[in-house]
Amino acid sequence: MATVDEAVNRGRGLTLEQIVLILAIFAALVLAVDLVHGIVTGRYSISRIGRYAWQGLMYGLIIGLAGIGLSMTYSILNFANFAHGDYISTGAFLGWGVTYIIAGRVLVLGDEVSFGHLALVAPQRGVGGAEIGISIWSTPLAILIGLVFTGAATAALVLLIDRYVYKPMRGSGGIPLLIASIGVAFALRYLLVFVYSSRTRGTTSTFGLPEFNFLLVDGTVNVDMHDATLLVAAGGLMIGVHLLLQKTKLGKAMRAMSDNKDLAQVTGIPTERVIRWTWIIGGGLAGVAGYLMVLWTGTINYQFGWLLLLLIFSAVILGGIGSVYGAIVGGIVIGLAMRLSLIWLPGGDFTTITAFLIMIVVLLIKPSGLFGGKTTA
Template sequence: MVLEYLANGLVFSSIIVLGSIGLSLVYSIADFANFAHGDTMTVGAYASFVTFGAVGGLGGAVLGLPYGFFLALLVGIAAAAVVAVATEKLVYESIDTDSIGLLITSIGIAFIYRAVIQIRFGADFTRFGVGTLPPIEWLIPYGIRVTQHDVAIVVSAAVLVTGLHVLLQYTDLGRKMRAMADNPDLARVSGIRTRRVTLWMWVIGAGLAGAGGVFLGLFNQLSPRMGFNLLLVIFAAVILGGIGSVYGAMLGGFLIGMINQMMPLVSDLTDALPLVPSVGIEYANAVAFLIMVAVLLVRPNGIAGEAT
């Protein structure tokens, strides 16, 4: 039973990590909390949903997912990136305001994204037409009931995160992004073309968010509020890891995702203990935030955040 919760936590953590990275990138380089980030995940999910409905399976499958799904995943990543860059050029770049003004603006952008999706697709839940798979047989004796789709989510997220690590550490663009995150003014006077780096930041951050949205739709269901409902959990992960730290966001996303999926175990434990209030799984997000606050009391800058 514990192994099954851990396995589910790993799958959910993979989704949270993808969402957390983009949010942390925007904060570290653009210097504001982007409240439209969750709805950017929804944009990617629905773009992928439409594409998959159009292309179908394309005659083959990997880990139980048709080739067409992976093509749709790439379209979802690209759509989220295009929408984010268009929003940056048309809205954020055009507004002469501070980080608080941009934060409030991003809330309005989130409502616009959500309204457009709801007008087109309605408010009902829907699913990718990939069918359901039975649990992987050789894992069942160990108490782990995960499907090939779950494995596909974890593997795909690992590939994307590894690609981001290589980009940040071993490419010229990655070094420029890290320089801007450390000191944007110094990066500018040093000759770095900061506008170009900022646009790439939107492409990468929103693209990863789009991938997270697609996997969230595969893990659960698609709905116009799916990204928004996850946004506070993603914020908790970013703050826990150290806001502005990409690697801290990865760690925070992993921890928050595991805590969320381990809540049934906590619920069973509290039910078995006398004189202890029952903590049901509906309190998963509240417990995650409580742990975040406890960590911040000890490390105000987050687990991986730098001291100021």
């Protein structure tokens, strides 16, 4: 009787997956037909669709880059780090403070703008990216130094937090670490408010910024130098992570710890060293992702990383929690889905709902995610 019940339950599970798959395919076909009909009749502009697709790719690269660290943390340390979003915000503020200092001093703003105001990303006196003229075109050295400093500073920050918060609790299991990470998130977020204020401020200037115009049938898609910087930096770092995981001893040790931590310890892999490098790489990439997002959007505030965290989690789960490649692909899928949904939806929270809906559908069809299974590689 038990065998029959198990067979029936398995049959029900398969039936549910098949129903969800059929509904998903049907919905995709309806949207595809509507999209084609809208393009033919002129209701939907090809250039508008192209702009949404490009913006979605940019957004997806940020989500995917930030998701790498979250995925590595889960696969090696076995806990969901809710402070990851605030690493993104903190690193971005630190890096943009350095960028403002270098750019402000080079462009000689005057004695009335103090070092402190520049370091705090100008929360007062109306000094912003437009006034200083910060952009990848006009102040490339300041941007580059700020980007490198962001990665290094965020990596140092997460190592410090691990040393005094997570390491003493490492043997307690994933739940205590998760709760501790929530506390770290709140502490960092309101420390940012205390130091930098809660104001949203502009960070860059688009005046004189070169653009590449891609001609489509009924318009153009404009790609500026900040878009290109994001594409090159994020793509290069993702390739670097791939090479690290596949071609180096550290990468092999990370993959071994992800597969079986106890066996890795028995075989002599220096687990503490691997954990430190996991924090360095994951934290550094989180900070860089935050810096690049601020460069791309041109604004910064204390909670943008926290708001981004939900999308990062959805991307990591969609791609297969614990998979670095899954986090990258999941991020791009989420980014594209959010922006392309603007073809049919009014925007705002509806685009976020679209991202989570896609995640839920994929997980119902394939519960382990697109790349299935818990693996760093």
